[in-house]
Amino acid sequence: MIKKGAWVQIKKIILAPEERAENIPADSKNVPLIMWVKGFLLEDAALGDEVAIETITGRLEKGTLVSANPAYKHDYGDFVPELLEINKKAKGIVFENER
């Protein structure tokens, strides 16, 4: 159970496929337009429940509860060794006569 007042993220369908704009590619038109937004939970609830939240600007939004204390997990990814090669080559060309 996630307590009232917790910082959460909800998800909501804004436009069903049949409501989407005419002039967009089929792969987009075949799926709904989805919104994610964060805010303070207005009543105790469990993940997957339909809930209401108050966003940081004080707006009310409703949707499916998808996470509590949503975290930032983006990073620098897997190491890309090619960058090391570029780095070495650029330095080699510019500074080779100085060594």
Next chain:
Amino acid sequence: MRDNSYRAVMSRRNEIMLKSVGIDYRKYENGAIGFDYEALMRDAGYSLDEVIAIQRASGVGGTPLKELKNFTRLVRASSPPGYGARIFIKDEALNDSGSFKARRASLSVYHAKKMGYAGVVTATSGNYGAAVASQAAKHGLKAIVVQECYDSRGVGQPEIIEKARACEAYGAEVVQLSVGPELFYKFLLLLEETGYFNASLYTPYSILGIETLGYEIVEDALRLTGRLPDMIICTNAGGGNLTGTARGVMRATKEKIEIVGASVNLAGLHMASDHDFNRKSFTTGHTGFGVPFMTNPDRSDVPRSAARPLRYIDRYVTVRQGEVFYITEALVALEGIERGPAGNTSLAAAFSLARSLPEDKIIVVQETEYTGAGKHHQAQLSFARSQGIDVRFGDPRTEVPGRDIVLPEEPWMIEAFDLDLDYMRRRRIENQVKGLRRITDEDLEFLTAETNADEDFVRDILEEMKVRIGGKVS
């Protein structure tokens, strides 16, 4: 109760815009298609000195212009004898919030506060969101940033996730959407619901805010080198960066400086495609925005865009994703500064263009942006690999956007590719007069200014299209 269906909201767009921008664009319209661009800019009511003062008071502007001496040596290593222009970079990453977008946001948010709005809303997946959020924090205004962030599988573009984090760090509400142009629908709903200011990238305030950048470049160059730059390269997407910079340069000097736009080549990828969304490694500064906005600037989120790049651009080049990643790493290696890849698009173009200019010429690359988790070139290349993109060394000319990213085997393989500006001028005219049989003399003047072309060039195209000039508009 108000009808909030897609169709109903879109049909209220002009009314919503009028309230949220506070500009009645109708009063600038003339002829059948024209409008008085300079009057729109003038009526915004801020002098250059006022804009500079507002920006200095809010952590924006006065960024250093740096000569990239080692980077220039790399250029010269593969240039013909006597060639390889000096390259300078305006280190815009040092603005509060980490990009030149702070210039655009500073005046918009200042104006919103002055007009008594309680908050600002902006539709952007880029650095502009963080810029608006940062400036709103300073002015005690609320901010909502609407982003296109995830594909329908819920996979987020790491760069956009980082920007969401930055916006939230500055206290903004971030509304994240899956892929599609109907983002504009949610944006309109938010403007209507909150009554906040539309801090669009395309208002006169946003463009006036960039004029200081062009102005500073001229001043900085004169101070550092005793002369004017020969070429200024602007990373180009919606056209505001190039427009504002060129206008600022023209305020600083009467001499002609070549203004070059540079975009990452994303040919073949559809910007509204759910599938293509995570197959590109650049979320801005690319041809998917640059080309359509060049030929139809008013496709933006205000009735008349103040970003009109075709009026100012002298040359438009593209570079490839792999080339920009290469240059981003070369900048770290040779100059000891880590900057975000999208902002280095113009630096990649400079690398190529400098090789065809003599050593005493000066090229200014007019922006950099911050980098970090998600945005870093390492993060983007790794993400591309995870999406099935083949990242490898090779001949960059073989790169197909969405299929592979080709890192040049040798730096001299980096080559800016010229786009045909006359073709874009023609498309610009066609887009504007489509369906009309007659336009006014004022309209002809407007099209000539819009395309920065000879009047005869415009007349010839109109004649081909069987559009008459003068008399009563049909």
